[in-house]
Amino acid sequence: MINAVILAGSDKNKSGTPYECKALIKIGEKYLIEYVLDAVCSSKHISRRVVVGPVQLKEFLISMYPQVEFVEEDTSIMKNAKKAIEFLNDDKKILFLTADLPFITAEAIDHFIEESIKSGADICYPIVEKSINDEKYPQMKRTYGTVKEGTFTGGNAIIITPSVFEKCYSLAEKLVEKRKNPIAMARLIGPTILLLFLTKRLSIQKVEKRVSKVFKVKAKAIISTYPELGQDVDKDSDLMVAKFYLEKKM
Numbered sequence: 001m002i003n004a005v006i007l008a009g010s011d012k013n014k015s016g017t018p019y020e021c022k023a024l025i026k027i028g029e030k031y032l033i034e035y036v037l038d039a040v041c042s043s044k045h046i047s048r049r050v051v052v053g054p055v056q057l058k059e060f061l062i063s064m065y066p067q068v069e070f071v072e073e074d075t076s077i078m079k080n081a082k083k084a085i086e087f088l089n090d091d092k093k094i095l096f097l098t099a100d101l102p103f104i105t106a107e108a109i110d111h112f113i114e115e116s117i118k119s120g121a122d123i124c125y126p127i128v129e130k131s132i133n134d135e136k137y138p139q140m141k142r143t144y145g146t147v148k149e150g151t152f153t154g155g156n157a158i159i160i161t162p163s164v165f166e167k168c169y170s171l172a173e174k175l176v177e178k179r180k181n182p183i184a185m186a187r188l189i190g191p192t193i194l195l196l197f198l199t200k201r202l203s204i205q206k207v208e209k210r211v212s213k214v215f216k217v218k219a220k221a222i223i224s225t226y227p228e229l230g231q232d233v234d235k236d237s238d239l240m241v242a243k244f245y246l247e248k249k250m
Contacts, residue, residue, distance in 0.1 A: 001047040002113060002159070003092050004040050005084040008033055008053030008099035009073040021054055022233060023099035027243055032233060033057070033099040037065050042106035045113040046095065050087060052080040053099070078173045085162050093117075098156040100233040102242045103137070108226035109157075116159045121220035123164065123211075126155035126229050127204075133227045139241045140231050145182035148203040154179070155229035164217045172215075189214060 008023035019025075023033035033051070040049050051061060052071045061068050071087045074080050081096060088094065095113060097104070116124035130144050130151040142153040160168075174188055186194040186202075193202065193210050204221050211219040233239050 001045060001092065002095055002117075003048045003050070003088050003090060004043070004046045004095040004097065004109075005081065005088075006033065006036055006040065006049070006051045006053075006097050006099050007077055007080050007084075008051050008057060009077065009080045010054050019235075021056075023053055023057065025100075025233065025239065027102055027239070028246055031060075032102060034064075035102045036097055036099055036104055037068060039101075039104045039106045039109055040097065041065065041067065043109045043113070044106070045110055047092065048088060048090070050084050051099075052084050076173070077176050078169060082165070082169070085165055088162070091162060093159055093161055096158050096160065098232060101156055101228065101231060102233065102246060103228040103231050105226070105228055108224070108228045111226060112155075112157060112222055112224055112229065113159065115222045115224075116220070119220040119222065120218065122161040122217035123168070123215065123219045124159040124222050125219075126157055126222045126224040126226075127152040128155065128224050128227050128230055132225055133230070136227050137231055137241075137245065139244070140238065142230060143180050143182065145186075146200055147207070148201065152223075153230050155224065156232045157229050161217075164215070168215045168217065 010021045011019060014020045023031060025032045040046060048069065049067065050069045050071055051057060053073050055072055058070045061070050071083050074083055112126050130153065133142055133153060144151050144153050175185055189210055193207065208219050208221055233242055
């Protein structure tokens, strides 16, 4: 069993817009965060569930999801993650998810957890091949990077062993800032990785080895067949497409 943290913090750069707190955007009859909470609460591998976000989420959770614990947000994703780790005070691995994944399912989460545990890695990150995304959600626009094995997008999730968090903090904060820019991320990891990426000679194994060396941990990319892990809502067009797909499911 592992713990789960849903990062539902505000974005002060988008103050006064629906995207200041994406968790509270409504799609159909539910808030965005409810789709994530329903999946996390249905997972067979999760023991504790924590939401980090603005204080207005607390009363909602008490009334609708009493089994979910709440931590008031700090000023950044990484600081929110740190607060959650300190709050949990547990050596179990932690699944971090963002609160804006309207298609996420317990099945997708469980597969990621199972493959991560099998890998024995300290940090696991899901990647999904472009053709799988395009087949299931062709109208959802994603950021892709091409390696020897194919063209992939990253998920909005990560599994980490709490004890390695502190030594990863500084570089991880920079990578989070550049998460929508594969070239910038490659540059941060190292010039060799950047060169291999630009010349399309980079492999998943080389990325894993380099990340493991830089962070001094065992890192693993988990190839997932569940595009739901990465279909987040960043702008109005994403919101419109998400409504379209969810209405089709009804």
